[in-house]
Amino acid sequence: MAANYKLELVGVLGHPVAENPSCVMEEAGFAALGLPWRYLTMDVAPADLPDAIRGVRALGMQGVNLTIPHKVAVLPLLDEVSPDAARIGAVNTVRREGKRLIGENTDGKGFLRGLRQEAGVEPAGRNVLLLGAGGAARAIAFELAAAGVGRLAIVNRSAERGAALCADLKERAGLAARFELWTGRCKVGSEVDILVNCTSIGLFPKVSEMPPADLEKARADLLVCDVVPNPAETRFIKAARARGLKTLTGLPMLVGQGAIGFEMWTGRPAPEAAMKAALAKAFE
Numbered sequence: 001m002a003a004n005y006k007l008e009l010v011g012v013l014g015h016p017v018a019e020n021p022s023c024v025m026e027e028a029g030f031a032a033l034g035l036p037w038r039y040l041t042m043d044v045a046p047a048d049l050p051d052a053i054r055g056v057r058a059l060g061m062q063g064v065n066l067t068i069p070h071k072v073a074v075l076p077l078l079d080e081v082s083p084d085a086a087r088i089g090a091v092n093t094v095r096r097e098g099k100r101l102i103g104e105n106t107d108g109k110g111f112l113r114g115l116r117q118e119a120g121v122e123p124a125g126r127n128v129l130l131l132g133a134g135g136a137a138r139a140i141a142f143e144l145a146a147a148g149v150g151r152l153a154i155v156n157r158s159a160e161r162g163a164a165l166c167a168d169l170k171e172r173a174g175l176a177a178r179f180e181l182w183t184g185r186c187k188v189g190s191e192v193d194i195l196v197n198c199t200s201i202g203l204f205p206k207v208s209e210m211p212p213a214d215l216e217k218a219r220a221d222l223l224v225c226d227v228v229p230n231p232a233e234t235r236f237i238k239a240a241r242a243r244g245l246k247t248l249t250g251l252p253m254l255v256g257q258g259a260i261g262f263e264m265w266t267g268r269p270a271p272e273a274a275m276k277a278a279l280a281k282a283f284e
């Protein structure tokens, strides 16, 4: 048989990006299936993004992930943006179809995958409260809308971002979400089924911080979720668990969005257990 030393390349473009752990799980996935693929972690300054995307094309890369600050700036550089990513207004995954680069958003889909697989919870008809209105909140809110969420409330510190998300949800997904300005402690009422911290509060290195949420009136079977993946167990998650509440960490979402990207790129089912184990080890 003729030798074949060609590698298929994917990766992540961000700035800064050195602490982005996606390479750990994607490479673990490639190794588990014995695929000749590599995932590169690449620091790209905002002004260099157009050149970097030209590089993705020229090098024949199979795709890339985008992280802060490129998720929105990449949109006009692509050949096509999926309807989901267009609704959210951000792209976290680019896949190649022939010579065309197509933008997708797998963050919210990754969260829902974790919600269903790890917590065993179906969001249809549920009452959900999201803390935050940034990129992660937007992706999750639109996926919840698509999944038929019952009621959705967005609580955010900046009125402008929170109100913009509610207006976009109404216009693009037909969902009337309620916006509440976040001042002081956010009271979580007994009507809430699922509470999600979609802010960056508690993210490494500020691990001692936690979102000011008042769980006094929360129901006993409330599910408390955190999108922050590092540390794997935030102070928020630990506090909820100490109250006897069910919890879902940011790890299943991270693995979920990475697994969906893996499947888009390789066309193979992602070896999620191997990917998750590699990440959990990296976060120890």
Ligand code: NDP
Residues within 6 Å of the ligand: 107, 110, 131, 132, 133, 134, 135, 136, 137, 156, 157, 158, 159, 161, 162, 198, 199, 200, 201, 203, 227, 228, 229, 250, 251, 253, 254, 255, 257
């Ligand atoms: P953005 O910068 O887009 O949004 C940040 C959000 O957090 C905003 O709503 C912001 O409020 C709020 N916020 C930040 N600090 C505070 C504070 N001190 N008090 C109140 N609100 C605050 O970030 P992203 O949405 O992209 O990321 C948010 C988190 O999600 C990060 O921790 C990131 O690691 C995580 N994430 C996890 C993923 C996973 O797979 N597990 C995937 C993607 C992201 P305001 O609008 O008022 O500024």
